[in-house]
Each structure stands twice: as C-alpha cells, then as structure tokens.
Amino acid sequence: MKTSFSIEEAVKKRYSVRNYSDREIEIEKRKDIETFIETLENPFGNKISFHYLGGDGMNDQQKLGTYGVIKGAKQYIGTTIKLEDMALEALGYEFETMILYLAHLGIGTCWLGGTFDRKGFAEAMNIEGDELFPVISPYGYAAAKKHIKEMAMRKVIKADKRKDWNELFFKGDLESPLTEEYAGELAFPLEMVRLGPSASNKQPWRIVLDDKAVHFYEDREPGYSDRFPYDIQRVDMGIAAAHFDLSVKEKGIPGHFDTKADPEIKLPENMEYVFSWIKE
Numbered sequence: 513m514k515t516s517f518s519i520e521e522a523v524k525k526r527y528s529v530r531n532y533s534d535r536e537i538e539i540e541k542r543k544d545i546e547t548f549i550e551t552l553e554n555p556f557g558n559k560i561s562f563h564y565l566g567g568d569g570m571n572d573q574q575k576l577g578t579y580g581v582i583k584g585a586k587q588y589i590g591t592t593i594k595l596e597d598m599a600l601e602a603l604g605y606e607f608e609t610m611i612l613y614l615a616h617l618g619i620g621t622c623w624l625g626g627t628f629d630r631k632g633f634a635e636a637m638n639i640e641g642d643e644l645f646p647v648i649s650p651y652g653y654a655a656a657k658k659h660i661k662e663m664a665m666r667k668v669i670k671a672d673k674r675k676d677w678n679e680l681f682f683k684g685d686l687e688s689p690l691t692e693e694y695a696g697e698l699a700f701p702l703e704m705v706r707l708g709p710s711a712s713n714k715q716p717w718r719i720v721l722d723d724k725a726v727h728f729y730e731d732r733e734p735g736y737s738d739r740f741p742y743d744i745q746r747v748d749m750g751i752a753a754a755h756f757d758l759s760v761k762e763k764g765i766p767g768h769f770d771t772k773a774d775p776e777i778k779l780p781e782n783m784e785y786v787f788s789w790i791k792e
C-alpha cells in the first residue's frame with residue numbers, strides 16, 4: 513500500500529518502546545489510528561484481524577503480564593490470523609505498516625511475540641475460536657527514560673545494531689554480495705529493510721537481486737520457533753515485505769509480489785525461499 517508519510521523518517525524514528533508515560537493519546541489521533549488500521553491491506557491477500565485493549569478493559573491490567581518487559585502501557589493492539597500459507601507474512605506486513613504510522617505520529621510501540629501472557633490477553637481482548645494470536649503491541653507516548661530491564665535487554669540483543677549489507681543482500685546467488693551501486697534505485701528499499709525490527713533482532717532476511725526480480729529468503733534460526741506452533745521469523749519476513757513495498761511505492765518504482773517465483777539457486781542449510789518482488 514502507499515502511505516502519506518515519509519517511510520525513511522518513520523523507519524528511523526521507530527524503536528521498541530518498553531516504558532510508557534502517563535500522557536494520553538489525543539482523541540483526534542486515536543481516531544486517525546483506527547481509521548488508518550481500517551485501510552490496511554497486504555500484498556498476500558490474507559485477512560488480519562485487529563483487536564484493541566485499553567480504557568476500561570485495562571482495569572484488569574494487574575493480571576496482564578509482560579514479564580516486566582513493558583511498563584506503564586495503558587493500551588494494546590493485538591492481531592489474530594488463520595494459520596494458512598503467507599498469513600504470518602501478511603500479519604508482519606500490516607502490523608509493521610501500522611507501527612510505522614504510529615511512529616510517524618510520535619507514538620511508541622513494541623512488537624511482542626514472546627514476552628506476553630497470551631491467555632490473559634486473549635481473554636481481555638475477547639479473542640475466541642481457533643485463530644492464532646501471534647503478536648501484540650502496547651502503544652502510547654514513551655516515558656522520558658528507559659527502564660533498567662529494558663536497557664539490559666537492548667544490550668543483550670544488540671538492539672541498536674543491524675547486520676551489514678554484505679551479510680544480507682546478494683547478487684544472483686546467496687554468495688555474491690550486492691553493492692549499493694549495483695542495486696541502484698533498489699538500494700533505498702533494501703536499506704529500509706535492513707533497518708527493520710525483527711524477533712530478538714535476528715534479522716533473518718536474506719535478499720537476492722537477479723535481473724528484474726528481488727527474491728526474499730528466511731535464514732531460519734534452528735530451534736528459535738520451537739516454543740510456538742508456527743515460525744515466528746515468518747513475521748519478520750512480512751516486516752521486510754512492508755519496508756520494501758512502502759519504499760518502492762513512495763519512490764514510484766513499479767512492481768508486484770509473487771510467491772511462486774522461486775529461482776533455482778543453491779541454498780545454504782536452514783535457508784528457505786519465501787517470496788519475490790518483480791519489477792515491472
């Protein structure tokens with residue numbers, strides 16, 4: 513989808529906010545957020561359901577655990593999906609687009625895929641049935657300072673660092689590094705992918721540029737998703753799709769996503785083809 517705010521500014525402004533201030537989000541902004549969420553769409557076509565929790569629903573806040581990771585948050589947004597092909601990527605795409613919009617409004621968020629009491633939040637958000645409930649995010653204005661546990665977490669996961677181009681982006685195969693010069697007009701969307709958030713900051717996205725196609729692979733961390741009934745790093749792949757797509761749309765570079773353009777190239781162990789973007 514095409515957005516009305518600067519992608520680069522939002523990508524650079526966004527970081528995980530784990531300590532929130534008391535400042536309420538203005539009514540107008542709340543309305544804008546809900547309207548924006550209603551317009552969300554994704555290139556894979558899966559349906560993502562959004563669930564809000566805040567205000568009165570937060571009377572039970574004591575019971576809603578984030579294992580001390582999130583402090584001061586008064587509202588949350590969660591998402592549910594049917595577990596089908598590309599659903600986790602579609603969720604990553606829409607949720608991250610929302611998060612960038614909130615960053616643009618000056619509102620903090622934090623992707624939570626692991627450190628939240630899934631059962632407690634599902635009850636508080638009235639989530640029923642057999643849909644999967646993979647992620648939530650608190651949202652609100654950031655407190656002036658990070659809390660101690662937050663600072664410690666950021667240090668352990670090296671949250672302020674990102675892998676270099678030569679570890680992420682390749683030309684023709686998964687061995688030959690891609691230079692920014694060779695990437696040309698695609699250097700900007702790739703750089704926006706590189707700066708994105710990912711679960712435990714593992715940055716599993718690997719990208720191969722091949723003539724007019726940009727192929728996205730997941731460098732899956734063995735065992736990482738064993739505690740979930742799905743591969744949470746697929747959500748990271750959806751985040752990469754969002755950053756890439758919002759960037760090419762902003763720059764007016766035409767193209768489309770294709771989930772069946774898997775090229776015949778040699779894949780290292782634990783590397784999986786996920787989708788491609790084809791320039792028109």
Ligand SMILES: Cc1cc2nc3c(=O)[nH]c(=O)nc-3n(C[C@H](O)[C@H](O)[C@H](O)COP(=O)(O)O)c2cc1C
Pocket residue numbers: 526527528529581622623624625626627628647669670671672708709710711712713744747748751
């Ligand atoms: C799919 C996904 C799941 C995440 N789950 C958690 C989580 O459970 N708890 C948490 O504190 N941070 C979580 N994060 C936040 C990442 O740790 C964070 O994005 C990364 O370390 C980079 O830091 P930054 O967001 O400040 O740039 C998650 C991020 C993503 C994309």
